[in-house]
Amino acid sequence: MTDKQAGGDVRLSGISKTYGSFTAVHPLDLTVPEGSFFALLGASGCGKTTTLRMIAGLEDPTTGTVRLGDKDVTALPPHKRPVNTVFQSYALFPHLNIYENVAFGLRRRGVKSVKKQVDDMLELVQLGDFAQRKPHQLSGGQQQRVAVARALINHPQVLLLDEPLGALDLKLRRQMQLELKRIQTEVGITFVHVTHDQEEAMTMADTVAVMNGGRVEQLGAPAELYENPRTTFVANFLGTSNLIEAEVVQSSGGEVVVTAGGGKLRLPAGRCPDATTAGGRLLVGVRPEKISLTPVADADAVPAGRNSVTGRILDSSFIGVSTQYVVESPAGKGLEVYAQNVEHRAGLEPGAEVVLHWNPEHTFGLDAAQAID
């Protein structure tokens, strides 16, 4: 198996890219820690590929610098940077077998004895038995693993991945997400992965930068972004957020109290904008799977201290892992609730009057001046 390789951090300072009068990436400061699996996540056209290409040296930044480890590489061409890129199109050499595809980078550098390194690399991507095959004799996922092996053989400090799983079907994509994560853990170098798929970014990355309109809207660990989004874009891009318009009645002692839909809700001050004060407005969010439903007739059974609003079930659908409800409430028209283990529960049919309740800790507050995306 390959030894752990020394990684490198990536530091972008004031980096931007404009094409004529169009700004694809606004000045951006970003540090990718050494040895991390970092994802640039965003919808098509948000500037994530352009950012990746500036790290690779495939695109000249309009302003700013790129540092890899302690070296400023802004002026270096791609092949002089200690990085390599894996693209969605595997771009394997069709006439060479898998062994020679992986050996290619070593041979080009004039390395004489390549066998041990190529064997190790094929073992790393679990394709040792496929060395003699041609690319067209492999599945899409296997070909992508060859592309990863080929990119890693020259020991880059940073591996850049530009939608590498985009051409694979969903099942294979899921397998490859875990596979790439395993490979990254094993080689220990920095991976920067571009994707528009939030689930993919959340599954694989230690840190995710959510991009929108050429800017990073929020950066953090997947769970932190999901549980404490700071903008409506991030809240909605990473799942369903149930945003409720609310007025702040109190903000003290680490807790914010709001009124929404005629009732009071509490939430941690640390999950609200800094400037939250009594009299202000907030959009209060809670994820669908954090909410429980109780028929109004059993409202006494709702534990004390929960946030609660009343509502009426409009629709319910059983989708196997959960039952998904849409609930109309004075707090919001189409609140979504995902409940597990409730295949057929009496009192939770469409038309039923219910209490929606959840732990205040699972509530976040956003600046109400933002548009709801």
Ligand code: ATP
């Ligand atoms: P996708 O997932 O579709 O690849 P992306 O987030 O990676 O999207 P980029 O490829 O970085 O987006 O492009 C960002 C913006 O810059 C887009 O609006 C794109 O049209 C524009 N753009 C990219 N390259 C050029 C170019 N060479 N000339 C002009 N505009 C460009």
